Amino acid sequence: MQDTLARATAESGRIRAIAVIGTRLVESARRRHGTFPVATAALGRSMMGAVLLATSMLKPPDRLTLRLLGDGPLGAVIADADAEGGVRGYVQNPLVALPIKANGKLDVGRAVGKGMLVVSRSMGEAQPYTTTSPLVSGEVGDDIASYLLTSEQVPSAVALGVLLRATGTVKAAGGLLLQVLPGGEEFSAELEARVQALGAISSRVEVTASADDLLRDLLDGFKNVRIAKPSPLRLRCTCSRTRASRSLLLLGTKALDDLVGDGSAELKCHFCGRTYRFDLPQLEHLRDEVSAQQA
Ligand SMILES: [Zn+2]
Numbered sequence: 001m002q003d004t005l006a007r008a009t010a011e012s013g014r015i016r017a018i019a020v021i022g023t024r025l026v027e028s029a030r031r032r033h034g035t036f037p038v039a040t041a042a043l044g045r046s047m048m049g050a051v052l053l054a055t056s057m058l059k060p061p062d063r064l065t066l067r068l069l070g071d072g073p074l075g076a077v078i079a080d081a082d083a084e085g086g087v088r089g090y091v092q093n094p095l096v097a098l099p100i101k102a103n104g105k106l107d108v109g110r111a112v113g114k115g116m117l118v119v120s121r122s123m124g125e126a127q128p129y130t131t132t133s134p135l136v137s138g139e140v141g142d143d144i145a146s147y148l149l150t151s152e153q154v155p156s157a158v159a160l161g162v163l164l165r166a167t168g169t170v171k172a173a174g175g176l177l178l179q180v181l182p183g184g185e186e187f188s189a190e191l192e193a194r195v196q197a198l199g200a201i202s203s204r205v206e207v208t209a210s211a212d213d214l215l216r217d218l219l220d221g222f223k224n225v226r227i228a229k230p231s232p233l234r235l236r237c238t239c240s241r242t243r244a245s246r247s248l249l250l251l252g253t254k255a256l257d258d259l260v261g262d263g264s265a266e267l268k269c270h271f272c273g274r275t276y277r278f279d280l281p282q283l284e285h286l287r288d289e290v291s292a293q294q295a
Pocket of ligand 1: 239270
């Protein structure tokens with residue numbers, strides 16, 4: 001089953017819905033970061049959430065970064081997505097294990113803890129636009145819905161889910177964003193009932209072939225349902241040697257002098273694990289570049 005994203009509208013655009021299926025890419029992220037189950041769930045939900053927000057709020061080539069900064073054992077959980085289905089993410093402490101909750105689910109809320117949800121939108125070269133809202137449960141979906149209501153004034157239902165096998169690998173991962181736009185308030189109660197009836201989104205994803213099927217089920221019976229052709233979702237990192245050099249330049253002359261003294265430097269991308277090595281001549285070149293700028 002391919003990872004897909006689909007959007008839909010209904011009732012003459014007064015209802016807006018986006019669905020994502022990201023089972024493969026969450027599994028790739030799990031393997032890449034070696035996450036334990038509760039970390040896999042938090043990371044996967046955050047990545048699906050970032051895709052939903054980016055798809056609903058941005059136009060290419062803008063990007064969006066979601067940071068869950070809680071006081072739980074996971075530390076920061078970070079996911080970043082573009083408006084074209086590209087996403088990446090990491091969790092500060094991937095090796096966290098917590099007891100399963102009484103309802104049999106992973107305790108993502110406790111693993112994330114209390115704190116803030118920070119959403120930054122990068123639009124071209126301008127400074128990113130950052131909004132902060134308190135985490136309501138640390139379960140990710142509720143936190144994003146609360147952010148959308150308080151910061152964007154859009155009442156939204158957000159369902160995010162990651163289902164794991166007993167071995168810890170990802171069996172299903174997906175998400176759903178439902179929004180009622182002004183003039184569509186009369187549909188709120190019905191939509192809420194539909195989301196409730198769906199049950200756990202991850203179980204639904206497990207038996208669904210594509211994101212547009214999810215939307216078809218959800219919006220069945222509403223008027224003027226329009227579902228766009230689904231598009232692929234991909235794990236995509238934007239790191240590069242040029243970006244790594246740029247971040248070294250930002251360190252300034254003093255820090256670069258220290259690195260020159262060390263003789264070499266390594267920068268590791270948190271998102272994909274790629275390492276960028278800089279040898280002595282390269283570091284000297286970067287230091288000279290900064291010195292010249294400052295002269
Ligand atoms: Zn990378």
